[in-house]
Amino acid sequence: MSLGAAAVDPAVPPADAPHISWVDPPGGFAGLSILNGVLRILTLGVYHFWGKTEVRQRIWSAVRIDGEPLEYRGTGGELLRGFLVVFFLVLLPLGLASFAASLLGPVTHAIYSFAFWALLLLLSGIGIHRARRYRLSRTRWRGIRGGLSGRSRGFAWTYLWTMLLVPLTLGWILPWRAVRLQRALFIVTHFGDNAFTFTGVAGPLYRRFWLVWVSAIVLIVTASTAIGGILASGARAPSAPRPAPAMLHLSAGQTTGIVGIVLVGFLIFAMIRAWYSARMLNYFAAHTKLQGVSFTLRATAPSLVWLVASNYLIRVLSLGFLSALAEARSMRYIVDRLACDGAIAWERIAQNPDALLKRGEGLAEAFNVDAF
């Protein structure tokens, strides 16, 4: 008889595993979110960086490991300086160059556009890496810092060339790319002086990805056929005798039909896509380890669709004033579903010796690639 086999229930983490939980701050996030929006307008936008910092402080503080909160130690001044550097060294020169290029001939403009987008992608990669490094270095638990070693350039290069391969491979590179980027980020992520490891490979993701790919093709073909059918039925109507209408005149029924098809198709795709994304997130968590201990994430497709859709509505309907609430909900989604699979020897984790970045994540903010 094997005692061990019967005792291990994978759904229940060992009792000595750290407990990860979410504790809502007093007052929640809605009021803070609105207050920040108002103060931002009042200060011609300058308060944005301080507001963002407070939101992060409260989100980080809501995340508890064994009841003790994470800490965010970044400052508004750091974020502002990061933004100013990017604005004057990157955004402004790019803007002026775009304006100058628009006055030149079409060939010059085409060359410029290509260079512009390539540069933008490269800078996005650098931005993602630097923003992550900044945030990890400003994140503490029990006074111990996180960190990201490694160079931004290497990551940015991988980010760029794998991105360029996406259209060439008709999207088939996406799971492989996601794993590659995840590994590039996680094998250099530290908590204190302990590094995380990442052992994921792309193969298992393809088991779900092929369905995403096939369903995308099937949905596009089906929807196009259905929409074509609606348009053709309109063209045969006796009320439209003109042989070559300059513009499509759609009846209310036709419009409703087309919008309905697009919406339903979009929703079906979102569900399948979420089914894949949930698998990817859970797989990533399972193959990320600290001191050899892995994590369990229980993301599901319906909950992921609901999170994305409701956050989108919150942002749009509040004209962006409640975006902090949406950010907190995203973080909470992960925290509520995340568990640690074993005990971690905290006493073996000493302070992170890395030097700190002096400025905040200007690039990531400029190219809108930051998540929090």
Added chain:
Amino acid sequence: MLTPSDGARFVGAHSDGSSATTSPVSVRLTGAGLELRGNDKPSTRTWSYDRLQASVPLRADAADVLLYLKEDGGQTLFVADPSFARVLLVRAPGLSSARQRWQGLKPGLAVLGAVALLVGGLWALDLSPSQAVARHMPLAARVKIGQAVIASMAKDRKVCETAASRAALDRLTRRLTAAASDKPLNARVVLLDWPLVNAFAVPGGQIILTRGLVQHAGTADEVAGVLAHELGHTLELHPEAGIVRAMGLAAATQLALAGAQGTASNVGLLLTQLRYTRIAEQEADAHALRMLKGAGISAKGFGDFFERLEGKRAAGETTRSASELEVILRTHPPTADRIALVRSQPTYPATPALSDGEWRALREACGAPPAPKPAVPPGAAAPGPTASRTPAGPPPPSATPPTDAGREIAEATKALATNPNDVAALQQRARALAKDRQHEQALADYSRASELKPEDAALHYSRGIELENLRRYEEALRAYDEALRLAPGDINARNHHGHVNRALRRYEAALQDYGELIRTEPNFIHAYFNRGLVYREMGRNEDALRDFDTTLERDKGYTAAYAGRGLAYERMGSRDKAIEAFRTALATPQKYNNGPWGHATAREHLKALGVAAP
């Protein structure tokens, strides 16, 4: 002084920052600071309140508090006690949300103050940084920017230009620029086929006039006034400064919003632009008056145009749609002050801005402009316009007994008594009135209906028919234009547009109308016949003949086309062929509503030719 929190004890978890572990401590608030005492160690340490930092801005209702020291970020103290925050805030009020936020607000408020000072200073000193930048832009760059602007505006519109209109515009421009300044001013003016009533100065000394403006103006002097005004903008480099300012403000907005755009900024942007525009308009007006005087062109036209825009001077042109007027008023507000300024100019010897011929060339540059007054409409002997494909308009001779129409009119009037805004009833009554040849009244009903339902192309078309019946051709053209704008492919409106142009003897325009119908609606054979009539009236008999032949190829029973052929042969001197054609016309049964005209014409001309009708 003792506070109630003095001596209070709490349990906390302390980390020394060397490893990710904590040890329990007992925490006491004393006058000197937080006193931390380890459970296993007898030693105590004190964290003075002014060195404390909280991980989040502290609220009194916080369930727990995480503290660290400003100078030693590795050490942390976590106290999970809901009463700790309240007592700590009494000792260290600097940790409160309000105080922390105030610290964060300071840089923003400083920027706000600096921007306010800067804007106020520029305002008070009447400085324009954008103007200064604009003055340093090389001419070649300014011209390129201007060309890009013109290209974007002209994308969906054609540039109206004939040799004569070009010459007229160039001469007027030279006349004005010669009087502009000591420096030579090179201006280039382009006329765009655009119904909007407006004019734009764009960078590099380039100016756009619209067809709407030229046709809306009563005289060439009015156009000269507007052109001089735009040249005034050019002299002041307003367009260049505007672009520099827009770019600068866009950059500043980006900076202010840090990528997070919002509507508030756009409103602010618009307000600055509007204020600037008013001053710029006054400067441009001053230049315009000087130029007009120097060029010996009366400033009266300039004032007339302002008043026309305000609606005080509807002139022969009747009213424009509100949307067009709004556009003008928004960017070029002809305030009472501006009109008064123009009107107060002393008179000086002046000559017309353009000769009659030049003025006509300019107005006709876009193809089909309204003439000053309708030419005498063609006599009754001329062949009537052909049938529309569907009987939408009232047939010329009333086939219905008046009693029938009378009953319909009475019914509709009754319906209108309960609801005067009943579009369907108005339409029904108008139709009956038209049948009864009460075209004035029918027009009134259609006009009212189209006011209530301005997007209904059919109502504009019906208005056009009534105006055509009343021989108010200019207005009819505009009604058809409106119908065509709303329903671009409308065959009947296009066909009648051609009829009216023909009636006004604007043959080129009529040819364009029918040509377009032939191109887009190849099965609408009436277009060939109608075009044939236009060619015949122009004396282009071969062309006329070819069109009548085409009509008959498509439909051997087209009575009127045989008569048309006879008329063409008659003009060409082929008496025998003419007689044969007229005889065939009479031998063919009447088809379409121009069939009777075909028979009547054939009979009449055979008689004139001394041949007995069969």
